[in-house]
Amino acid sequence: MDLSQMGENTRSVRAGERLDRRVGGVTTPIHTAAAYMAADDVEGAYRYPRYLNIPTQAAPAEKLAALEGAETAIALASGMAAISSSLLAVLQTGDHVVLQADLYGGTHRFLMAELTRLGIGFTMVPQADAGRLEAAVTERTRAVFVETPSNPLLRVIDLEGVAAMARKRGLVSMVDNTFASPINQKPLALGFDLSIHSGTKYLNGHSDLNCGLVAGPKALVDAVKERAINFGQTLNTYDCYLLERGMKTLSLRMARHNDNAQAVAEWLAARKGISAVHYPGLPTHPGHELAKRQMLGFGGMMSFALDCSPEAARTFMDALTLVLEAVSLGGIESLACFPAVTSHAKMPREDRLAIGVGDTLVRLSVGCEDAADIIADLAQAMDAAGVA
Ligand SMILES: Cc1ncc(COP(=O)(O)O)c(C=O)c1O
Structure with a gap:
C-alpha cells in the first residue's frame, strides 16, 4: 500500500x-x-x-x-x-x-x-x-x-x-x-x-x-x-x-475547525460591540491574500476585541457556558482566554498595547461543536455583559 x-x-x-x-x-x-x-x-x-x-x-x-x-x-x-x-x-x-x-x-x-x-x-x-x-x-x-x-x-x-x-x-x-x-x-x-x-x-x-x-x-x-x-x-x-x-482524525477535525471558525469570525465581524476580529479567513484581515496563497484552510484560531471596559469583558468571559475559559488551544472543545493575563501577562502594559494586545482582546480556539451553538453562547455572553 x-x-x-x-x-x-x-x-x-x-x-x-x-x-x-x-x-x-x-x-x-x-x-x-x-x-x-x-x-x-x-x-x-x-x-x-x-x-x-x-x-x-x-x-x-x-x-x-x-x-x-x-x-x-x-x-x-x-x-x-x-x-x-x-x-x-x-x-x-x-x-x-x-x-x-x-x-x-x-x-x-x-x-x-x-x-x-x-x-x-x-x-x-x-x-x-x-x-x-x-x-x-x-x-x-x-x-x-x-x-x-x-x-x-x-x-x-x-x-x-x-x-x-x-x-x-x-x-x-x-x-x-x-x-x-x-x-x-x-x-x-x-x-x-x-x-x-x-x-x-x-x-x-x-x-x-x-x-x-x-x-x-x-x-x-x-x-x-x-x-x-x-x-x-x-x-x-x-x-x-x-x-x-x-x-487519525486530524484532517476531519481541521475541516470542522476551519468551517466553524469562518462562521464565528463572520458573525463577530458583523456584530456590534466588537472593535476588531483577527482571522485570516476574513477579507478584511491584512494577511488574507497571503493566507489564501500559502494556507489550505484558515484554521480554528482567532482573536477579537470587545468594545467595552475590562470589567465588562470579564463579565462576558464569566457568562460563557459552552465555551470554556482556559489557556491552550486546538482541542475539539472551544476555549477562550484573555492574552493580556495569560500569554502576554509578563509583557509591560504599554508594550502589550503597542503590539495590539489590549485588555479586552479575547483569543478563541474554535472547537468542533456546532457553529450555531458556539455563536449562541458568544451572543448570550455579550448580552449579559452589555456589549453592543
Ligand atoms: C504556538 C505554540 N508553540 C509552542 C507551544 C508550546 O507547546 P507545549 O506547551 O506543548 O510545550 C505553544 C503552547 O501553547 C504554542 O501555542
Whole structure:
C-alpha cells in the first residue's frame, strides 16, 4: 500500500501505523518495554525509549512526516522540547538567530533564559517579513525562526519569501506550524527546512496530553533528535498512543475547525460591540491574500476585541457556558482566554498595547461543536455583559 499516492484523510488514518500482524489488532499496540532484545547492528532495530526508536513513538512521528511531506519526523515530550531541540541543533555559543517578535511566550522565555545563558545571540524582529528578518541577519546568524499564523493576532508571514531569504543567506529556516496544523499549511513544500509543532494542540486534538513534533530532512531531524536524546525529551509510550489516535482524525477535525471558525469570525465581524476580529479567513484581515496563497484552510484560531471596559469583558468571559475559559488551544472543545493575563501577562502594559494586545482582546480556539451553538453562547455572553 503506497500511502504517498493516497489522500490526506487516508494518510491521517493510516500513515505510520505499526500493526502487529501476528495478533491482528487494527491499532498500533502500546509497547511498554524499556529494553529490547536487538543486536547493535540491526537496521532500524527497536532499542530504548529515550533513543526515540520504539514502535509506539515511530507511529505518530511517521504520520506527521506523511502529512508534512517530510523525509522524517520525531515526536517529543512537548512543543517546547521540539522548539528548544530544534534551535539547539543548529546554534552554538557565539551564533545568532533571527526571529519574529510576536512569538509564543514560552519560546520567548526560552530565548531569554537559555540562549542568553549559552552565549547565543538573537534578534526579535517586530512586524516581521522576509525583508525585515534579512535586515537583522549578521555574519554569525545561522537560523531564522517564525510562527505563522501568530499568537494571538493571527499575523501571517510569507513562508516562501522567508525560505528564499534563508537559502540565499545560508540559514536554517524553522517555522512553528502549531496554529495552522499540517492540514492547513505545508511549510516544507514552501521551502522551509523544519516544521515544528506543539502537538499538544491540533495534532493530538483532545486537550489531554503534552507533546511536540519536528518534521524535516533526515540529516537535520537527526541533529534535533540527538539534542532531544541528550536532554531526555522523550514522549512516553502511552502518550504516543493517544497522539497517534488523535492524529487519525486530524484532517476531519481541521475541516470542522476551519468551517466553524469562518462562521464565528463572520458573525463577530458583523456584530456590534466588537472593535476588531483577527482571522485570516476574513477579507478584511491584512494577511488574507497571503493566507489564501500559502494556507489550505484558515484554521480554528482567532482573536477579537470587545468594545467595552475590562470589567465588562470579564463579565462576558464569566457568562460563557459552552465555551470554556482556559489557556491552550486546538482541542475539539472551544476555549477562550484573555492574552493580556495569560500569554502576554509578563509583557509591560504599554508594550502589550503597542503590539495590539489590549485588555479586552479575547483569543478563541474554535472547537468542533456546532457553529450555531458556539455563536449562541458568544451572543448570550455579550448580552449579559452589555456589549453592543
Ligand atoms: C504556538 C505554540 N508553540 C509552542 C507551544 C508550546 O507547546 P507545549 O506547551 O506543548 O510545550 C505553544 C503552547 O501553547 C504554542 O501555542
